[in-house]
Amino acid sequence: xxxxxxxxxxxxxxQPTRLLEMLREIxxxxxxxxxxxxxxxxxxxxxxxxxxxxxxxFYSFFSSTPKGRYELRISDxxxxxxxGKDALIDYLxxxxxxxxxxxxxxxxxxxxxxxxxxxxDQGPAGLVNGHALTRLDRARIDRIAGLIERQVPLAxxxxxxxxxxxxxxxxDLLLGQPIAQGEGLKAAYARGLNQTLAEIDASGLRGxxxxxxxxxxxxxxxxxxxxxxxxxxxxxxxxxxxxxxDRVLLNAFADQVxxxxxxxxxxxxxxxxxLYLRGEYLHLYDKLQTILAHRREAGLLGRGILGRNFxxxxxxxxxxxxxxxxxxxxxxxxxxxxxxxxxxxxxYPVTHGYLGxxxxxxxxxxxxxxAAIAVHGGAWFxxxxxxxxxxxxxxxxxxxxxxxxIYEYPFGTPARTILDECGAEDVLGAQIxxxxxxxxxxxxxxxxxxxxxxxxxxxxxxxDNRRNILDIARNFTHFFAHESCGFCTPCRVxxxxxxxxxxxxxxxxxxxxDVAALDEICRLVKTYSHCGLGxxxxxxxxxxxxxxxxxxxSRLKKISYEPGFDLDAELETARRLANRSDAAAHLSQxxx
Amino acid sequence: xxxxxxxxxxxxxxxxxxxxIDAALDAGVYIPHLCHHPDYTPHGSCKLCSxxxxxxxxxxxxxxxxxxxEVLSHTDELNEDRRRITQMLFVEGNHLCPGCEKSGDCKxxxxxxxxxxxxxxxxxxxxxxxxxxxxxxxxxxxxRCIFCTLCVRASREKDGKDVFAISGRGINKHLIAxxxxxxxxDTDLEASDRAAHICPTGAILIKRTGYTxxxxxxxxxxxxxxxxSLERERETHDG
Ligand SMILES: Cc1cc2nc3c(=O)[nH]c(=O)nc-3n(C[C@H](O)[C@H](O)[C@H](O)COP(=O)(O)O)c2cc1C
Ligand code: SF4
Ligand code: SF4
Ligand code: FES
Ligand code: FES
Numbered sequence: 053x054x055x056x057x058x059x060x061x062x063x064x065x066x067q068p069t070r071l072l073e074m075l076r077e078i079x080x081x082x083x084x085x086x087x088x089x090x091x092x093x094x095x096x097x098x099x100x101x102x103x104x105x106x107x108x109x110f111y112s113f114f115s116s117t118p119k120g121r122y123e124l125r126i127s128d129x130x131x132x133x134x135x136g137k138d139a140l141i142d143y144l145x146x147x148x149x150x151x152x153x154x155x156x157x158x159x160x161x162x163x164x165x166x167x168x169x170x171x172x173d174q175g176p177a178g179l180v181n182g183h184a185l186t187r188l189d190r191a192r193i194d195r196i197a198g199l200i201e202r203q204v205p206l207a208x209x210x211x212x213x214x215x216x217x218x219x220x221x222x223x224d225l226l227l228g229q230p231i232a233q234g235e236g237l238k239a240a241y242a243r244g245l246n247q248t249l250a251e252i253d254a255s256g257l258r259g260x261x262x263x264x265x266x267x268x269x270x271x272x273x274x275x276x277x278x279x280x281x282x283x284x285x286x287x288x289x290x291x292x293x294x295x296x297x298d299r300v301l302l303n304a305f306a307d308q309v310x311x312x313x314x315x316x317x318x319x320x321x322x323x324x325x326x327l328y329l330r331g332e333y334l335h336l337y338d339k340l341q342t343i344l345a346h347r348r349e350a351g352l353l354g355r356g357i358l359g360r361n362f363x364x365x366x367x368x369x370x371x372x373x374x375x376x377x378x379x380x381x382x383x384x385x386x387x388x389x390x391x392x393x394x395x396x397x398x399x400y401p402v403t404h405g406y407l408g409x410x411x412x413x414x415x416x417x418x419x420x421x422x423a424a425i426a427v428h429g430g431a432w433f434x435x436x437x438x439x440x441x442x443x444x445x446x447x448x449x450x451x452x453x454x455x456x457x458i459y460e461y462p463f464g465t466p467a468r469t470i471l472d473e474c475g476a477e478d479v480l481g482a483q484i485x486x487x488x489x490x491x492x493x494x495x496x497x498x499x500x501x502x503x504x505x506x507x508x509x510x511x512x513x514x515x516d517n518r519r520n521i522l523d524i525a526r527n528f529t530h531f532f533a534h535e536s537c538g539f540c541t542p543c544r545v546x547x548x549x550x551x552x553x554x555x556x557x558x559x560x561x562x563x564x565x566d567v568a569a570l571d572e573i574c575r576l577v578k579t580y581s582h583c584g585l586g587x588x589x590x591x592x593x594x595x596x597x598x599x600x601x602x603x604x605x606s607r608l609k610k611i612s613y614e615p616g617f618d619l620d621a622e623l624e625t626a627r628r629l630a631n632r633s634d635a636a637a638h639l640s641q642x643x644x
Numbered sequence: 645x646x647x648x649x650x651x652x653x654x655x656x657x658x659x660x661x662x663x664x665i666d667a668a669l670d671a672g673v674y675i676p677h678l679c680h681h682p683d684y685t686p687h688g689s690c691k692l693c694s695x696x697x698x699x700x701x702x703x704x705x706x707x708x709x710x711x712x713x714e715v716l717s718h719t720d721e722l723n724e725d726r727r728r729i730t731q732m733l734f735v736e737g738n739h740l741c742p743g744c745e746k747s748g749d750c751k752x753x754x755x756x757x758x759x760x761x762x763x764x765x766x767x768x769x770x771x772x773x774x775x776x777x778x779x780x781x782x783x784x785x786x787x788r789c790i791f792c793t794l795c796v797r798a799s800r801e802k803d804g805k806d807v808f809a810i811s812g813r814g815i816n817k818h819l820i821a822x823x824x825x826x827x828x829x830d831t832d833l834e835a836s837d838r839a840a841h842i843c844p845t846g847a848i849l850i851k852r853t854g855y856t857x858x859x860x861x862x863x864x865x866x867x868x869x870x871x872x873s874l875e876r877e878r879e880t881h882d883g
Contacts, residue, residue: 106810576732
């Protein structure tokens with residue numbers, strides 16, 4: 053163990069910021085991070101062992117006790133469930149003789165649930181030793197079980213098990229005309245960097261990760277900071293259930309995304325960039341490294357980019373299973389090798405980001421669009437879209453529709469158009485923007501996709517009339533309770549209380565007061581939580597409760613309060629002593 | 645010190661870089677808090693100090709004071725919600741106040757009294773939590789830990805050690821001690837460390853000192869937490 057850890061630490065230059073990478077390698081080799089590994093690595097990196105223990109316990113893909121040599125994780129998201137995930141995991145559990153959440157006694161295989169893996173258009177999905185599995189069904193599970201029993205190495209498994217389709221169904225402005233390698237940077241230098249920033253400003257581009265902050269303004273703030281060192285970070289964490297467009301952009305258009313990052317670096321004056329790639333997208337890692345290498349050879353990364361006095365390079369860092377790391381300040385903490393706990397604001401990342409230096413964090417699609425704007429100009433982009441939402445938005449559509457996949461629409465498109473084009477029928481409603489977004493019912497399909505109406509990071513999940521509202525709200529509520537980082541009281545305790553309270557109603561043990569209690573917890577979690585996770589964690593309940601109160605009420609006991617004993621019988625002694633038997637001396641169970 | 649903001653309508657002077665809570669404390673106004681102590685880097689996790697700054701909810705312990713800010717703190721709504729947040733902390737852990745050696749000296753309990761908390765309101769988690777009695781002089785009872793990280797910060801910032809850390813995610817968070825065995829006895833904690841005395845609850849206790857001050861004669865038996873806080877925390881802050 054000692055030489056392995058020593059080599060590992062040396063390979064990562066003894067940099068504690070690279071802790072996650074090191075833990076990933078240990079986990080991949082040993083299927084857990086042992087106490088011994090913790091001690092040796094802490095010593096090599098000269099950091100307290102508690103920092104390692106915290107990281108191991110924080111990230112879902114690390115474990116302090118041994119997992120199987122084949123670590124299986126099955127996505128527990130709502131679309132996977134709609135595709136029969138629950139029966140499949142039971143089948144898998146039976147077939148491999150391993151309980152869900154457990155390890156088989158011979159240590160060969162372990163089985164767990166995991167949050168959305170970003171394969172929502174080709175689920176039920178899962179992971180084996182971090183590699184994505186798509187389109188699971190019984191036949192495929194039979195074959196996987198066989199391979200595991202025979203201990204066939206992953207490299208020899210049929211490649212179709214891991215195949216991820218891009219499923220680009222409707223290209224528009226951006227997906228329809230990708231730029232050539234280097235074209236964006238050349239155009240920017242030809243026009244002038246300041247002028248290019250002005251074009252991005254004129255394009256009206258707003259961040260595609262959900263919050264919609266103006267991209268040009270973010271870049272300008274960062275450029276104006278007095279510090280000399282700056283960073284550009286591409287947020288490819290994409291953890292919002294139902295979102296997978298960044299996966300497709302990185303698989304099919306990575307060059308253009310890297311071009312956008314490099315453009316940003318040229319404008320703000322950064323030398324270092326990071327692509328923070330969610331652990332679930334490990335399958336993209338090698339391919340992306342190759343593309344970076346090509347860009348270096350082509351003089352588009354590294355020293356003296358395009359023969360100019362401009363040095364910039366991009367490093368890929370992998371996450372390890374934590375939705376909260378998509379939140380930009382948690383992402384930065386994670387890049388620094390820590391657990392993903394959102395920072396206090398102010399200060400904001402543009403002034404105090406990675407290692408305290410000015411940092412731009414943008415979504416994959418934002419960089420992708422910025423590169424195209426550098427080529428085609430701001431007016432080209434601004435000519436499309438809505439008043440306050442310029443250009444187009446790339447959507448990941450999944451759920452009950454004939455053609456799940458990637459669609460690009462101008463902002464301002466009504467939900468109805470989108471539903472028609474993806475082949476959705478008999479629709480109950482749609483979840484826009486993932487669990488943290490809004491549920492719209494079938495009476496609201498004229499609403500528009502835009503920051504001024506339905507804002508979204510890209511998740512668009514369709515539900516048809518076979519589906520139950522409470523199943524949906526419950527799945528999302530459990531998701532948030534599982535993914536809360538636990539830093540602040542209202543979210544740490546509140547999301548768990550919300551889960552318990554909703555389950556009580558779901559399971560038929562609720563009475564009228566329980567819906568009011570549910571509502572109160574929602575308000576507390578939403579109002580007082582530290583970051584966007586907690587502030588939106590109650591949305592699934594709030595948006596469905598507002599639209600379908602009857603779905604909740606139908607599960608309630610019909611009395612307003614259900615005592616655990618017979619109130620009237622308890623008064624018998626008192627009545628005898630008082631020598632009364634009139635009507636006023638009797639109580640009925642309340643609420644009937 | 646010429647700059648001011650208003651807190652519940654009252655002008656509060658502050659110096660540049662000061663947080664709302666510290667400026668308020670200096671001006672003699674108590675804002676309920678548990679994870680904050682002016683001697684340590686602000687943390688912002690308990691959310692008891694939530695105030696409304698120009699219409700937005702902010703944590704007074706991390707939010708910088710600014711000229712002309714209008715801050716609301718002592719409103720019925722905020723105090724009711726603070727009571728709920730305190731109740732969340734009570735049901736998350738296992739707080740058996742009548743049997744706790746810290747009763748009467750406990751900030752969590754005192755804040756509960758201050759906010760008029762008469763029951764726990766929420767369902768209890770009853771989560772199994774550890775007790776570490778291995779250290780000769782210090783007892784660690786995680787049933788009462790509220791993850792304020794004051795011990796973590798005190799150990800790092802004042803004792804120059806790194807005895808404690810909070811580990812894990814979500815509701816599974818827990819306090820860990822920095823030793824290969826995980827036991828407190830194998831850390832370099834000493835009973836005279838600041839970290840051993842800063843805990844606002846009874847999670848970290850000094851052994852053989854229980855009941856030296858009898859119940860009835862303890863800090864919060866005489867004074868509210870607002871009075872104690874203004875007296876003590878201002879003192880340390882000025883010093
Ligand atoms: C809990 C949470 C998760 C988030 N996840 C992502 C994500 O996966 N990808 C992303 O781009 N932004 C995510 N965000 C938003 C980021 O914090 C940030 O606003 C965004 O990366 C900024 O980039 P943009 O301006 O290009 O949208 C998340 C925010 C929160 C609160
Ligand atoms: S709101 Fe939730 S996720 Fe955000 S900091 Fe608080 S506990 Fe963590
Ligand atoms: S042990 Fe006490 S001081 Fe330390 S985090 Fe827990 S409650 Fe806070
Ligand atoms: S992977 Fe299943 S919903 Fe995303
Ligand atoms: S005192 Fe401010 S959040 Fe705890």
